Amino acid sequence: MTSLLQSLERRVVAAPMAGGPTTPELVAAVGAAGGLGFLAGGYLTADALADRIADTRDLTAVPFGVNLFVPADLDRDRDRAAVQEYADRLRFGARRLGAKLGSIDWHDRDHFEDKVTLLLDDPVAVVSFTFGIPPKHVIEALHACGTEIVITVTDPDEALAAARAGADALCIQGAAAGGHRSTHDAAAIPNEDSWTELLRRCRSVSALPLIVGGGIMTRAQVEFAVQSGAAAVQCGTAFLLTDEAGTSAAARAGLSDRTLTQSVVTRAFSGRPARGVRNEFIEQFDDFAPPVYPVVDQLTKPVRAAAAADGNYQWVSLWAGTGWEAARPGPAAAVVEALHPTRLVRPQAVSSGGGADLD
Ligand SMILES: Cc1cc2nc3c(=O)[nH]c(=O)nc-3n(C[C@H](O)[C@H](O)[C@H](O)COP(=O)(O)O)c2cc1C
Incomplete structure (x- = not known):
């Protein structure tokens, strides 16, 4: 992952957003703008994911990622x-x-095994995992295909476990993040830690490249993240209303209703x-x-x-992070451009304070 993250022109990863918002068009547009797009594999069958990968490849030659949910036994x-x-x-x-x-x-396992088989037969540059750590043989097989692996974590214990399992990078999800919290135990009560706090604490357990996300809507936040040692930021909500997103008309209306x-x-x-x-x-x-x-x-x-x-x-x-009111319609490339850091901010310690992410 170090190589892919280092080759990014822009330090912006468009979060995989399962259930509609992520489209091949969004992934391609973010890649063309110099960021890294992720297809959302969650909820899809392997065939449906294969179609989306093919559609994305028709639109772009730029590398992109695929995200999978790690299933748990019920x-x-x-x-x-x-x-x-x-x-x-x-x-x-x-x-x-x-x-x-x-x-x-x-017995629902979100077609996990079939989708892994697909990604071994027809590899993509990077696969990220949410809701847990994939089995060791999956990590080894993907690595053998040259695929880099990101594991999403929500606390230092998960970060340590993910690093030990062989992740190439970690995606640190702060409490302000939109959509599902990626707690590795579905029944756990999620913490309220911001990515700023988690970045500091996860850095102390792993030297892997760290992608941070959760409530990031402004260039100042991205500059702070990069200055604090993050390799990139992962933003979902900022892309929800973009022209290329597949966000439903109802969700777009709900996210734009200022009475909510x-x-x-x-x-x-x-x-x-x-x-x-x-x-x-x-x-x-x-x-x-x-x-x-x-x-x-x-x-x-x-x-x-x-x-x-x-x-x-x-x-x-209406899945969205705490910054949803700042989401705007328009081309996804404009969001990547607006978030990309243009200057380095004054070095400072990463906040160890409470729940709110930096505005
Ligand atoms: C509508 C929506 C759907 C999401 N779906 C996924 C997903 O399928 N896989 C995943 O790893 N993260 C998913 N996320 C979480 C993002 O990866 C990321 O943690 C989050 O968007 C960051 O916070 P932000 O929304 O404030 O930018 C989703 C987020 C949103 C808003």
């Missing part, structure tokens, strides 16, 4: 009753939208903690969702789809 006997209780709560709302709850698959004023971390939509803009769905269900990912995600999927088709953004997941 404990049906332990969690079935809690899931049933949550489903009973959701059902009434689902009916109002004319939707049924999704069916449950306790809070971003919160919730398990309500998927069972895993994830940050999004607080809407009616979160208000109604946040207190009740069991920590059973991806089963809760399976249940709510048709409900979210029905709401999105109706343009009802009160019932879709």
